[in-house]
Amino acid sequence: xxxxxxxxxxxxxxxxxxxxxxxxxxxxxxxxxxxxxxxxxxxxxxxxxxxxxxxxxxxxxxxxxxxxxxxxxxxxxxxxxxxxxxxxxxxxxxxxxxxxxxxxxxxxxxxxxxxxxxxxxxxxxxxxxxxxxxxxxxxxxxxxxxxxxxxxxxxxxxxxxxxxxxxxxxxxxxxxxxxxxxxxxxxxxxxxxxxxxxxxxxxxxxxxxxxxxxxxxxxxxxxxxxxxxxxxxxxxxxxxxxxxxxxxxxxxxxxxxxxxxxxxxxxxxxxxxxxxxxxxxxxxxxxxxxxxxxxxxxxxxxxxxxxxxxxxxxxxxxxxxxxxxxxxxxxxxxxxxxxxxxxxxxxxxxxxxxxxxxxxxxxxxxxxxxxxxxxxxxxxxxxxxxxxxxxxxxxxxxxxxxxxxxxxxxxxxxxxxxxxxxxxxxx
Ligand code: HAM
Numbered sequence: 001x002x003x004x005x006x007x008x009x010x011x012x013x014x015x016x017x018x019x020x021x022x023x024x025x026x027x028x029x030x031x032x033x034x035x036x037x038x039x040x041x042x043x044x045x046x047x048x049x050x051x052x053x054x055x056x057x058x059x060x061x062x063x064x065x066x067x068x069x070x071x072x073x074x075x076x077x078x079x080x081x082x083x084x085x086x087x088x089x090x091x092x093x094x095x096x097x098x099x100x101x102x103x104x105x106x107x108x109x110x111x112x113x114x115x116x117x118x119x120x121x122x123x124x125x126x127x128x129x130x131x132x133x134x135x136x137x138x139x140x141x142x143x144x145x146x147x148x149x150x151x152x153x154x155x156x157x158x159x160x161x162x163x164x165x166x167x168x169x170x171x172x173x174x175x176x177x178x179x180x181x182x183x184x185x186x187x188x189x190x191x192x193x194x195x196x197x198x199x200x201x202x203x204x205x206x207x208x209x210x211x212x213x214x215x216x217x218x219x220x221x222x223x224x225x226x227x228x229x230x231x232x233x234x235x236x237x238x239x240x241x242x243x244x245x246x247x248x249x250x251x252x253x254x255x256x257x258x259x260x261x262x263x264x265x266x267x268x269x270x271x272x273x274x275x276x277x278x279x280x281x282x283x284x285x286x287x288x289x290x291x292x293x294x295x296x297x298x299x300x301x302x303x304x305x306x307x308x309x310x311x312x313x314x315x316x317x318x319x320x321x322x323x324x325x326x327x328x329x330x331x332x333x334x335x336x337x338x339x340x341x342x343x344x345x346x347x348x349x350x351x352x353x354x355x356x357x358x359x360x361x362x363x364x365x366x367x368x369x370x371x372x373x374x375x376x377x378x379x380x381x382x383x384x385x386x387x388x389x390x391x392x393x394x395x396x397x398x399x400x401x402x403x404x405x406x407x408x409x410x411x412x413x414x415x416x417x418x419x420x421x422x423x424x425x426x427x
């Protein structure tokens with residue numbers, strides 16, 4: 001049997017992993033500027049956390065979780081998203097008791113969902129997400145969306161659309177739910193099997209159905225925006241006013257409901273409008289989840305956040321033809337000829353690496369020409385040549401590959417020389 005990675009997973013190989021490193025560094029830097037601190041939580045949790053946190057009626061909990069019993073007979077689930085785990089950790093570690101509130105956190109890590117793989121949809125994917133816990137000020141909602149847009153734009157994306165909705169508070173949602181049930185009930189038999197269940201359990205999710213999206217009752221469904229009570233309406237207006245003040249454009253979509261149960265008030269998604277991006281156009285999504293911390297056993301705390309997958313971000317960069325500024329080069333390649341020179345090359349590469357210089361050498365006993373070719377392939381800036389003559393004279397030849405200029409130096413000066421030459425470019 002040929003061993004292959006499981007369906008819906010991917011290997012990230014050199015050549016691509018540099019892009020991941022670059023993007024992760026940029027995202028981390030954005031978080032620094034917005035003052036979000038990193039949290040790392042376990043990749044698996046008790047299944048109950050997601051049942052309670054993400055919601056029993058969601059597709060994620062019903063169909064998509066990687067759940068197994070461990071050897072101790074506990075039900076364990078590979079995390080399908082980062083919010084429930086972050087909130088669990090916030091409660092468990094009593095972060096709500098720290099003096100600096102709100103608690104602003106970010107994470108980057110793998111998530112697992114048993115979905116049908118297609119372009120932009122994997123079974124293991126990496127989410128970058130942020131969560132702000134402990135403030136229900138509308139400026140936090142605006143900040144979360146600003147950070148998300150800022151991240152995409154700084155990486156070069158232009159064809160972006162921020163789609164916004166308000167799901168209102170509990171009372172608004174209850175009123176809207178009643179209206180939805182009344183509206184869809186006469187059509188119940190015409191809806192898909194999932195929606196028939198949703199109509200009883202969580203009617204809001206009917207609006208999100210891919211199968212029934214063209215049913216005539218969809219177009220005339222009651223809009224949540226008509227059911228927002230005064231508090232929810234005021235909240236929504238303030239969030240929009242902050243976005244307006246920052247000059248962040250958005251589109252309102254009263255049918256945007258999101259696939260997770262914990263949302264209220266602000267819900268948003270960022271879509272790619274790039275041609276050739278693929279069938280799934282959502283780059284990221286998030287929203288407010290006041291009440292989730294209590295559901296997970298903590299004190300009354302409001303929260304909001306969002307998450308994006310790095311895979312979809314990279315797809316969007318490719319669709320927009322954006323090259324990340326990744327330089328693939330090597331500071332120095334050591335060409336060594338003869339046994340003595342080879343010994344010296346091992347010692348010298350050790351010393352240079354300790355001094356901060358990026359060094360590679362030949363390991364395949366190639367001839368001089370082959371070693372120079374390897375240096376070229378690795379895009380070496382300098383080639384240090386150690387031959388018999390150089391060894392005899394305690395010297396090295398060093399070639400600047402860009403200018404072609406070659407000089408000889410006493411062996412003990414090479415570290416200082418390279419260090420100085422490279423300092424500008426390597427800082
Ligand atoms: P979500 O909409 O389920 O929300 O996922 C957020 C993002 O994760 C999506 O927009 C997409 O970029 C990425 N994603 C989801 N599933 C896949 C997949 N199978 N393959 C590739 N990428 C995927 C959440 O997970 C919420 N926890 C977001 C949030 C944080 N809300 C508040 N705080």
